[in-house]
Amino acid sequence: MLIYYLFIKPLSLLPLRVSFVLSxxxxxxxxxxxxxxxxxxxxxxxxxxxxxxxxxxxxxxxxFYRHFCDLSVESIHNFSISRKELVARCKLRNPExxxxxxxxxxxxxxxxxxxxxxxxxxxxxxLQTSHQGVGIYKPLRNPYLDRKLRQSRGKYGLxxxxxxxxxxxxxxxxxxxxxxxxxxxxxxxxxxxxxWTQFLNQDTAVLFGTEKYSKEFDYPVVYGHIYKxxxxxxxxxxxxxxxxxxxxxxxxxxxxxxxxxxxDILEAPQYWLWTHKRWKRKRPAEPxxxxxxxxxxxxxxx
Numbered sequence: 654m655l656i657y658y659l660f661i662k663p664l665s666l667l668p669l670r671v672s673f674v675l676s677x678x679x680x681x682x683x684x685x686x687x688x689x690x691x692x693x694x695x696x697x698x699x700x701x702x703x704x705x706x707x708x709x710x711x712x713x714x715x716x717f718y719r720h721f722c723d724l725s726v727e728s729i730h731n732f733s734i735s736r737k738e739l740v741a742r743c744k745l746r747n748p749e750x751x752x753x754x755x756x757x758x759x760x761x762x763x764x765x766x767x768x769x770x771x772x773x774x775x776x777x778x779x780l781q782t783s784h785q786g787v788g789i790y791k792p793l794r795n796p797y798l799d800r801k802l803r804q805s806r807g808k809y810g811l812x813x814x815x816x817x818x819x820x821x822x823x824x825x826x827x828x829x830x831x832x833x834x835x836x837x838x839x840x841x842x843x844x845x846x847x848x849w850t851q852f853l854n855q856d857t858a859v860l861f862g863t864e865k866y867s868k869e870f871d872y873p874v875v876y877g878h879i880y881k882x883x884x885x886x887x888x889x890x891x892x893x894x895x896x897x898x899x900x901x902x903x904x905x906x907x908x909x910x911x912x913x914x915x916x917d918i919l920e921a922p923q924y925w926l927w928t929h930k931r932w933k934r935k936r937p938a939e940p941x942x943x944x945x946x947x948x949x950x951x952x953x954x955x
Contacts, residue, residue: 654797661801665732669885672726679722684715690928694718697927701853701918716923723884728772732805736780739809743770743777743887750891751832754873755783760831762872764863764894764910766838767926768917769879772806774889775834779810784832787812789819823866834877835863837910840931848907849936852915856936864906867898874898874906876913881924 664672683689694717698710705713734742754761761784765771778786788811793799803813814822814833822833839860841847846865847858867874874894881887894909895901918925 657798657801661729661732664726664729665734667730669727669730672730673723673884676719676722676726679725680719683722684718689718693930694927697931698922700855700932702922703854713922714927717925717927720881720923721926721928724770727770727885731772731776732801734776736809739773739777740780742885743773743889745777745781745889745891747891748782750875750893751782751784754875754896755830758830760784760827760829760833760870760872762863762867762874763832763834763877763891764837764874764913765834765877765879766836766914766917767929768838768914769881769924770887771836771879773887774877774879775811776806776809777889778832778834782832784830785812786810787814787822787831787833789814789816789822789833789835791816819862819866823870827870833866833872835860835866837863837907838914838925838931840929840933847934848904850904850908850911852911853918855932857911857932858934858936859907859911861907863910864898864901864904867895867906868901871899874910876910878913878917881921 664675667675684691691714694714695710698705698713702710702713751761763778763786765774775786775788788806790806790813792815793802807813812831819833837860841858841860846861848861848864849856849858851857852859863874866872873896876892876894878890878892879887880890892913894913895906898906
């Protein structure tokens, strides 16, 4: 409670231009003094871009830490952001892509990654679309802060569903036109129910939930690109990944949304969340049934 009222709430009330001054200072502290997760970041970058020189890797890392600090103060600002400012700072450029499915009476799945300001995009979603936006999230251990975060994220219409209730949500809400948002780039907690593929030059276990739920409930999959226009301003652009999921062969949907995310990262790597340990899982040694069919180099987890 003290953290919220003494730190989070007062900072959230500052104009974002003032918060960016704090972000610049925070960058110096995290990068040069605390060296926050630098080993993780540099290892991830070197493995993902083996063709780049040490100077190029360091340049990406510096840009990432600057963006990461901006993202931190922007996330705090979200606790007090107004409806008008929210729409101004994160515009959905082509919501008509989603409206087509809404008119057809179809729910959809929004696939995206931890790229640019995904929190801001989720917060702005419900104000600019017809589907009921649904954020799948991992609850905080602190009940008070978790409640405050839920209130902040849901104040403009976004519905929050704890991660462990995802399956129940899909099963119980087929009568509503919803748009669950699933992060596709999290590291799986287990080596089962995953899809193996090459991602950023590395064997990577990809969560299979997006494909599983889209095929089981016949929800088209739409990827939500998030672009940084300038400091503090973003745009979300939608791209259809699969509009007939029940007809898609095994792994096709997962391959498609993984390649879309990878393309965004390759174009502007500084905006992905390099501080997380994405490659904790090792690929099993079993032969690959999918590759024998010429689909991909990926295979189901064991």
